[in-house]
Every structure is written in C-alpha cells, then in structure tokens.
Amino acid sequence: xxxxxxxxxxxxxxxxxxxxxxxxxxxxxxxxxxxxxxxxxxxxxxxxxxxxxxxxxxxxxxxxxxxxxxxxxxxxxxxxxxxxxxxxxxxxxxxxxxxxxxxxxxxxxxxxxxxxxxxxxxxxxxxxxxxxxxxxxxxxxxxxxxxxxxxxxxxxxxxxxxxxxxxxxxxxxxxxxxxxxxxxxxxxxxxxxxxxxxxxxxxxxxxxxxxxxxxxxxxxxxxxxxxxxxxxxxxxxxxxxxxxxxxxxxxxxxxxxxxxxxxxxxxxxxxxxxxxxxxxxxxxxxxxxxxxxxxxxxxxxxxxxxxxxxxxxxxxxxxxxxxxxxxxxxxxxxxxxxxxxxxxxxxxxxxxxxxxxxxxxxxxxxxxxxxxxx
Amino acid sequence: xxxxxxxxxxxxxxxxxxxxxxxxxxxxxxxxxxxxxxxxxxxxxxxxxxxxxxxxxxxxxxxxxxxxxxxxx
Numbered sequence: 001x002x003x004x005x006x007x008x009x010x011x012x013x014x015x016x017x018x019x020x021x022x023x024x025x026x027x028x029x030x031x032x033x034x035x036x037x038x039x040x041x042x043x044x045x046x047x048x049x050x051x052x053x054x055x056x057x058x059x060x061x062x063x064x065x066x067x068x069x070x071x072x073x074x075x076x077x078x079x080x081x082x083x084x085x086x087x088x089x090x091x092x093x094x095x096x097x098x099x100x101x102x103x104x105x106x107x108x109x110x111x112x113x114x115x116x117x118x119x120x121x122x123x124x125x126x127x128x129x130x131x132x133x134x135x136x137x138x139x140x141x142x143x144x145x146x147x148x149x150x151x152x153x154x155x156x157x158x159x160x161x162x163x164x165x166x167x168x169x170x171x172x173x174x175x176x177x178x179x180x181x182x183x184x185x186x187x188x189x190x191x192x193x194x195x196x197x198x199x200x201x202x203x204x205x206x207x208x209x210x211x212x213x214x215x216x217x218x219x220x221x222x223x224x225x226x227x228x229x230x231x232x233x234x235x236x237x238x239x240x241x242x243x244x245x246x247x248x249x250x251x252x253x254x255x256x257x258x259x260x261x262x263x264x265x266x267x268x269x270x271x272x273x274x275x276x277x278x279x280x281x282x283x284x285x286x287x288x289x290x291x292x293x294x295x296x297x298x299x300x301x302x303x304x305x306x307x308x309x310x311x312x313x314x315x316x317x318x319x320x321x322x323x324x325x326x327x328x329x330x331x332x333x334x335x336x337x338x339x340x341x342x343x344x345x346x347x348x349x350x351x352x353x354x355x356x357x358x359x360x361x362x363x364x365x366x367x368x369x370x371x372x373x374x
Numbered sequence: 375x376x377x378x379x380x381x382x383x384x385x386x387x388x389x390x391x392x393x394x395x396x397x398x399x400x401x402x403x404x405x406x407x408x409x410x411x412x413x414x415x416x417x418x419x420x421x422x423x424x425x426x427x428x429x430x431x432x433x434x435x436x437x438x439x440x441x442x443x444x445x446x447x
Contacts, residue, residue, distance in 0.1 A: 179394060182394045192394070195396045197411065197413050211435070216396070334401055
C-alpha cells in the first residue's frame, strides 16, 4: 500500500519503476500525484497524469485537473475529458489545435486563447454574416474581398457616398459554396431558394438552364420592402455570362412587371411602373456587368449600366406589387421567361443618385475582379 | 431531358426540400403536364424525393412544349 506516500516517495517510486504498485493502490496514488504536480507546476508530471487518465484509472479527472495552469500540446492531445479541459485556464496554440471537443473549445475561447486566431473583420456586418454561413471553401482571401466590398459600399471609392444602408437585400451569389451564395449579406438570417437545381460555380455564380430552373429571392417588395418604396426604389444584378435566347435576368410579373431583361441595350421594368419598359440607348454585344434600374421620384426613372445612366423616362409610379422576385426567370403564378445567363449578385433597395450608382458599380466591380482572380 | 408529371404528381412533389432548395414543377403548354429538369435526380438536396421522381416518365421537350411567352417580355 502506498496511501501515505509523499512527494519524495513518489519521485523515487517513479524512477525505480512501477512494478511494486498494486492494482488496489493506483487510484489513491494518482490523486496524490495530482496534488503534488499542481504545486510543482511541472508539465512533465501533467503529461504523465493525462496518460493515466486515458487508460481509465482516474474516475474524476476534472476535480484533480482544476489546479492546472498550463498544459503542453502533448497533454491536450492525449486528453479527452471535456469537463476537465474546461478547467484549464491557458492552453498553447498547438495543444488547442489538437483538441476537438466543442464544449471544451468554447470554454477555452472564453478565456481568450482563440481570439488570436482567424480573420479580423473590419466591418462587423461581415462577421455577423459569417456567423450564419456554412463556411465550406472559405478562406481569408474571400473574407477580405467581402470586407472590402462592405467598406466600399459604406464609403464609396469614386464619390465617397454611403450606400450600404440603402439596400434592403444584397445577395452575393458567387461565394465559395452554394449554400452561402443564397444567404443575404446584409440580412443574414434570410435566404434565397435554389429552385429545381440551378447550377452553381464557386466564385462565379448561378447559371440558369433557360427552361425550368431559377433562384427565388423570397423578396416581395410589398411586404419586405423597407428601403424599396413606391417613389424611391431600385434593383439590379451583375451578369457574369451573358444570356443567349432571351428571358429575364430577374423579375416578376402579375399586373405589373419588375426586372431586367435580356436585350441589346440595358432594359427593364419597374421600379413600380406598371408594364412600361425603360431601355438604355447604347446597344452592346452583351451586357456583362452591372445593370440596374432606379426610381428617383413619382415620375422619374433611370436605367444604369456599369454605374452610368443610359436612359430615363417619366413613367408614373404604381403601388408595390405583391409578388416575389425570381433570378434567372420571371416569377408569375409559377415562373417563366427563363434565362441561361450566369448571375453573380443581385440587390434591391432605395433610389440611388448617379454618384451613388457610380460608387455601387465601383464597389461591386472591385469585388468581382478580386473573386475572378481568386 | 425532363421529368414529366401529372398535376397530381406536381402537387405532391412541389415544395421545399431543404432550407434553401425546392422543387417547383413548371407547367407545359398542353395544360395537363408539368416538368422538372432531370438533373434534380442527381441533386443530393432533393434526396427525400428521389424515389418518387425516379419512377416518373422522362422525355425531351422542344420549344413548342412550353407556354407561349407573355406579351410583356
């Protein structure tokens, strides 16, 4: 029996081998070691203790580990008891990396070890979005691109305008995974819906089949519009690959139409203008880039391509329509006017001035350029 | 290739299949049939519907099978 062993006895015992220790003595002996090792703050002793715990002799490791101030990587890797880990006040980086117990990890983070690891967002909106996301395929390069986009929308790189708060919704459809490409950047508890398996390519966006698939934004201007109102409204999208064969890049139709259509010039319906189309003046082989349509007053609309106004009219405003907006199609009772374009982002918000449209385009262009290079 | 559904089949299959994915059959011009792209069979998001989908007739569709575009386009 070793029930009355002191520190000197144990050290001597360890050095001379364990053959004399009987099975009935193990638990008592271990508790004595724990007390001594804590007093010595000897990491070698701690490693030895963790090994004992791992083979099951210790029945209440949490109580005895509570005094441990520091642990080496090896000890953490060998130890798997969550309640005991939660008692640890400090852990080395390597030791933390080897540990996978969620409950224990949360405890370690609480004492500040984890705060030194990972991307540091400049804009809290990015961090809030990330917290809701799937994160598959994410890296700090992507986080940086999104962070820069938010900064650019807040401060405007051309005219120093702040447009970020003017959007009801911003949907980045070109994230590293399809799930996060359906989660709104500025309203991260809300998501769009991939209907009928619309094809997704990371860093690029969603591509329609031109016949039966689309993205439902789940955004209904009449019920979800906050910034988007009858006499101050806008919507737009970034077309990465031009459609062939017509269709809507996004929109809806009931008694009134909204959206951008495939056309030789930038063209579209709305905001809140019945069925009156507004076309730009410059024909192009394709409309790759940012196309948006804006209502700045009860009788004032403009259409923008890549941040520059290309047309305007005085179509009178109509009340908001109770219909969800589809992307790569036109939402009706079901959906029609499908497009085979590839869309990288979509948004809806208040009216923006010409200076603001220039800043919005610059921000999205910087972001898209970065994603293309990723 | 498209999966061709009756109205009853379309009604049974229509709806969300996960938090961010859905099946929404599209009506054909004849008014009696609905279509889904056959690729939905390979999408893990719709796994819960795969058995029912796999048993339904498939065929190619032409432009004439789809409804005429609305005057507003």
